[in-house]
Amino acid sequence: MDYHSQIETEAARLAALAGDLSVPVPTCPGWTLAELVTHVGQTHRWAAHVLRNRVQERIWSRQVPSGLAEGQSGDAGWLRAGAAELVKVLRETDPSMEVWTWGPERRASWWPRRMLFELVVHRADAELALGADPEIPAGTAIDGVEEFLHNLPSAAWVTKSLAALGAEGATIHLHASDADGEWTITQGPAGTISWARGHAKGGAAVRGPVSDLLLLLYGRRSPAALTVHGDAALLERWLSAAAF
Known part of the structure; x- marks a missing residue:
């Protein structure tokens, strides 16, 4: 790229x-x-x-x-x-x-x-x-999701918040509705995370355009604007802690 x-x-x-x-x-x-x-x-x-x-x-x-x-x-x-x-x-x-x-x-x-x-x-x-709807090309948004997940374990100010969730073992699945993009995030000990590409079930799952998934991770989109399955409260808590 x-x-x-x-x-x-x-x-x-x-x-x-x-x-x-x-x-x-x-x-x-x-x-x-x-x-x-x-x-x-x-x-x-x-x-x-x-x-x-x-x-x-x-x-x-x-x-x-x-x-x-x-x-x-x-x-x-x-x-x-x-x-x-x-x-x-x-x-x-x-x-x-x-x-x-x-x-x-x-x-x-x-x-x-x-x-x-x-x-x-x-x-x-x-x-x-300014009241405009952001447009992010799908390829760029996919790379952005993975850049976010790649860096998240190194963001000490975020992992501290994730550790406070007490959600070790919880999983969140992201599914792009308009591109070939699926990811599963697993909450580890002491606020660490791991993630993998591909289809899987998660404790919470969210589906929508990949640009919205990217903005969701950054706290710029509400889960209410996308389709959520499973533990919506977990998703809300995790996103609130993870956004940077």
Whole structure:
């Protein structure tokens, strides 16, 4: 998958939505489009900094210069500039280079996929805020579901919440209604998860368009908008704990 080109496309789509930055973003409580754009643009600059400087230890995005004055929010032009710089750095970086990530592998190849889905989900946030229905191509959404599941066990802030569920052994099945995509998630001990592709029964099962399944995992779609079978309460609890 050409993540670099997709990042360019998604960044342009988000920038095109960044007109009235005072619009509230309901899927990111407390944010307006100004905060959303600033967050995404800062994330791009953070990733570019990590790769350009071959960072080996955790660094927070707020530690990376944004080019904004204190208290200033980003706008569409600032967002585009950061995305262009990120793509340039990604294209110039050896994917096998060892570098810090918060995911399960410490390679530069982890970053393009993560940055794409950071953009896809926040572009959907902006569209929902403006009353539009997000459209995500099925192939991209399938990859997004698997990127989410791949990284979830490494998201310590999420596994802590999952551990508190007391749901070890519980299973959740996701079934795309418009694409060849099925996954079963199994809750393990101490908040860990495992997952597998393919058809299976789960304690809770949810079926719908794969783009909606992706947005469901990120807390941007309610299970009520899809078809749910089995333990709906478990599904609600798990999704609430797992979203990041």
